[in-house]
Amino acid sequence: MQIKQLIEKIEGEAELDFTLSHGRVEDVTINFGFYRGIEEILVGKHLLDALVITPRVCGICNHAHLIASVRAIEDGYQKAGVEVALSPKAKGIREFTLSCELIQNHMKWFYLTILPQLERLVGAETGENYALKASYLSSTITKALALFAGQWPHSSYAVPGGVTCDPTYVEVMQAQSLLDETIRFFEEVVIGMPFECYLARDKALHLQEIAGDFGRLLGLMEREGMGEVGQSHDRFIVFGEEIFFRSGKSMATTVSGVDVRYVEEAIQQGSYAKAVSYKQRLYEVGPLARAMVAKEPMVKSLHKYYKDSLLTRIFSRVHEVVRLLDYSKTLLQNLRLDEPSATLPTLPKLDSLEGVGVVEAARGSLIHRTRVVEGHITQYDIIVPTQWNLSHGNALERGIAIEAMVGSETIEKASFIFKSFDICSVCTTQ
């Protein structure tokens, strides 16, 4: 039996075609009926224009696109022999703003998608309007972001060699108080316990100790056996090196190095989305992958029991928020405002360059590749996280999200698993 299902509320929409047999999902095809052609548009533009064009790929991870594009240019300069050394201040500001974007994304996903849909799925609706909590959290933290980046979405303040903003202690204090407010709300409402207590746990943590809305979500998931479903290939990859993220790939119990040169893109039949693989194999990206590669104790201990299940995947994303909030606090404390913001006094006039920019976006590794001839872009590739997770698969194996959905008893459950990957349609097809 074939059933078509439209999935909305994923920054655009996707169409899933389910094949069912014996009351279970046997196969799924994922299609996006949407295309804008951003990579084509970049061709012929001045190399710096990528800094403002690529963020427009996505209204929700636009800042990550900005960082990837600025790094691609910096990498190109460096390969051409121009030294690009960011000041610790510029680096810190970029990390802080990136953390803020990740936090707002994860919390919107949690409150607008995962929690209400899980409640509906298992018939445990509270009728609460979670949108308000989502927007309170995300607006508070994006204000902190905007203090350095000017606005969100579509910030433009990162330039080759640093950032354009010159914050004073006033802005830093404002950012600190916005961050404190986010943490307070998070403690009271999301996890229902003090930060220190939460962070003091490693593997000994019993999920039952977590209270608040996150606790409620975990409780429902455990009750429904969601630690047993949604498993995929249990293979993870991370390319970005920042915040507390480390690059590498994790398979079985080993973590090994990766090289972005082996990332390949391929056109897929019947969809505007391209598939992406690493040495011909498929990998999951995102918060679960980041935790697995960095051997984050809490996620590792959960993974030991539940593998890459729905429960582990969802836990990892919210868990990442706690760590990001904590890390951001330290970042602000360590900012030295007397350091320079941008360190390339004049932008080198280079005729030709080729560079790769990598960043850990909310949904996983984001890669930009730029090729510039006579100051103008001749080729630009944007490889977004969702492409990794939503590839159709190849002759050897199914795509990551498809494998996770296969075996589900109902289409509703499968769609929920699909959303646990935090899908972004506009990024995937651009």
Place this chain on the structure above:
Amino acid sequence: MSIEKTDSSYDLLYRSFKERIAQLETLPKMDESNSIERAIEEKGFSRRDFMKWAGMMTAVLSLPSSFTPLMAEAIKVADRLPIVWLHMAECTGCSESLLRSAEPTIDSLIFDYISLEYHETLMAAAGWQAEQNLEGAIEKYKGRYILMVEGGIPTGNAGAYLTIGGHAKKGKDIAYEASEHAAAIFAIGTCSAFGGVQAAVPNPTGAVGLSEITHKPVINVPGCPPSEKNIVGTLLHYILYGTLPALDAYNRPKWAYRNRIHDLCERRGHFDAGEFVEQFGDAGAKEGYCLYKVGCKGPYTFNNCSKNKFNQGTSWPVQVGFGCMGCSEPDFWDTMGVVGEPLSEKLYNTTFSGMGADATADKIGVTLLSATVVGIAAHAVISTIKKPKE
């Protein structure tokens, strides 16, 4: 209600607003069991917050403060005018900026509350049901609803670059049909107003602004993203006046897009003094000098960002030293040129070429603009001669 005014010329306007509100009041509410007042109260806003907000919106629309109580009344009858919000080819950034990243401000509550009969990123219904909701809303509120469209309209390849819903309808057909029966049409954001980023050369999908596919008048509220105040203001303006606002040559409401960024810029004093940032990160940047030479397009861009700012008034690009990129002008991706480089003498191959000839609505703006260009050239010379300040 007593009216205190100093300027009697507003009497007529005040009376016409009152009539308009009374008229709207007779229309059926969208949801008889609820009211905006109650919704606002439920979310924990006090009457004082609400009046403060009404006062701010009054100022945004350049009305005297004595109109504040009317503004408050207007918003209470807003639920007689359902809104249909459509997503076309876009990044979802406009609604991110309006609805999700806004704290539950009254702005976003009002949008949340007055209908949004069809807003994919918000509504709980998914898939087939969403499609039915749209058709239902159009049928039910024929000739009465306000259509807000976010995103450009791909027309290339017969519109195949955007298919929506279970019947794989083309985006352009949905937008056309929804426009046919709308009482007023607002294009929210630069994509919907002028085609936006996807319409940049070579425009692979043939993306156009909404006004290109409908014969009905479209009010453009551009910006990438647009300010939430401009979106809500456009709506309130329509509620109060019942007619389209005064528009400029690009169909932008004059109350919001009358001035150039440059006119109200906080760094303008430095521009006038010939003090420029020469390179990002230099001493001038630390001093907050003018960003013209590092690519600010504020002198050519009409919008009120310096007043509204973003993220609830937190900041805006000029404040963090990047400069304006011209995002509320048509085709700025191609015509405003390179990020980080001034437009200067390239001006006449740009957006404004030809504008001088048929300057009707914006005659004054354009004249001022040419004066500024001369000013910039002069300043640029001065500042290269002058030693940078210690």
